[in-house]
Amino acid sequence: MAVVETRNLTKVFKQGELGAVNDVSLATEEGEFLVFLGPSGSGKTTLLRMIAGLETPTSGEILIGGQVVNHLSPRERRIAMVFQSYALYPHLTVYKNIAFPLKAQNVPKDQHDKKVQWAAGLLGIGRLLDRKPRELSGGERQRVALARAIVREPAVFLLDEPLSNLDAKLRASAREELEQFQTRVGTTTIYVTHDQVEAMAMGDRVVVMDRGRVRQIGTPADVYDEPADTFVATFLGSPPMNLVSAGGTITGFRPEHFLPARAVAIPDSVPMRLAFSHEEYLGAERILYGRLADGPCAGAKVVSRIASTHAGVFAKDTTYDFAVEKRHLKLFDEATGIRNR
């Protein structure tokens, strides 16, 4: 039985306008880490807020534990949510912040201390219990928010971009911690982010969204290697997939598969010629920019990504032999953008 399920869920904020969420049907699996990934305005946060009970759907159903919960208030849904801003109660100490859900749900008083200590211990914030939120660093606040979420052992965790307020260095370590934390507690988690690295690194499955619609649901490898349409192909990956069109078909190939001809296995590859224009050196890798020199797609802009250990030297306005292995070519319909094969 799915922990969280949505059926044809739609949210229209202004009548007559396109919905913020359109006809979304998906289901989580028990204990999984599901990521909603999309650019800003794709509807991922609205979808999460509907599951939480903070927004009322215009149509469609939300099920938690097999029961329709559309008419239930957030408190009756047995969910916990961590907000982007953490939304800690600024006038309460860390202890009272964590104990608040217990008080609000009338958990017997004699259990409070044990549960708060357990949650604080799980997140390593035992020494911060007497502090006020304003005396904490960003990373500590995030842990307090997580402790407040876990303390009453919810059926589902909803996390709305919880790492986006941390600086880049902290974000990487917090990401790893959060992932291990979720594995340890095993609670089904829905995580909203616009950061594809977070989505790929943490998600068991990724739901790629754009303009209120689900474009693809799959494991990180699925959505990256087998994109369902050109939106997914270009949204994931940095730099994005090269797309060149000819004869009603768009051909896509990732920059890391578009390599100097000598580096590609010869028998099953498609040769192309690159008119090189410039290069970015990124330390671990090199990004080569240029256009296809001949063939049906001549003139199309393409990008190649090679390891910086590659010794080749490229000169401006010179043409080089490149190639892509056949199995790395993805074909899309030019009119709809949908994958052919």
Place this chain on the structure above:
Amino acid sequence: MSAGAKREERWLAPAMFLPAVFYILALVGIPLVLAVLYAFSDARIGTTGLHFVGLENFRSILQSPGFHKAIRNSIVFTLSAQVIVIVCSNILATALEEPFRGRGLVRFLILLPWVAPVSLGTIGWKWILDSIYSVITWVLVALHVYKPYSTPMWLGEPHLAMASVVLVHCWRLIPFSTVIMLAGRSAIPKEIPEAAAIDGAGFWRTLFQIKIPMMTPILSVAVLFGIIFTFTDMTVVYILTAGGPFDSTQTLPSLAFATGIAGSDLAAGAAISLFLVPVLIAVAYFMLRVANRSEVA
């Protein structure tokens, strides 16, 4: 920069704030000094000489039963008005927070009593509460709550008169307090009540354990301003009841006016009004503390 320009700049700042200093000295400083001076003298309206009499004025005031009554009334009046104002303005602010059709108009109408001059509004209330022409009485008679020949005298019976004065004050202060509360509420990030809802808190728990505690700084500003406005005000009392009946609505400011100006005993009036000072100093102290604390936070 030339020496001339520098010299000009040195005089510019004092020249800019001189009008403010002059204004405060003339309208606040001199009357305050005069009040202190008069309180220790035998000044009366019409006499020319001033004689220093020490604490004589204070001694006789403290012995007068009218003064004790006025202090009691002032406290009852200020506290009851504040409690009613805070409760009502909180309810109003809650109602006005959610968007609905015509909210702008309702907000404007609610603010009107504060914008209207005190004396005009109070004269209106004097008619509404009049012993013969009162519309309230008329409505109550029409609803058969009272018989036509035994109607309440809103301003003529001690307890009713006090209640009337308090209610008119509330009518005046609620809009002001509501605006402050609305500002305080909009300063609470939207996620905080949402987080409380997800944590399982209902309306009352969110209000009393989350929203009101978070609004404490701005709430105390509203209370402290309210105390100053009611404690020092004499317009409402003077127009509605002039302190009557039987001094039942006499407050410190109205007693000071009745004694010092109407009764022409300037010295005694000044001494009475000096009794406002400790309360006002305490309020000012708390206000500065609140302001200071919210700056630090």
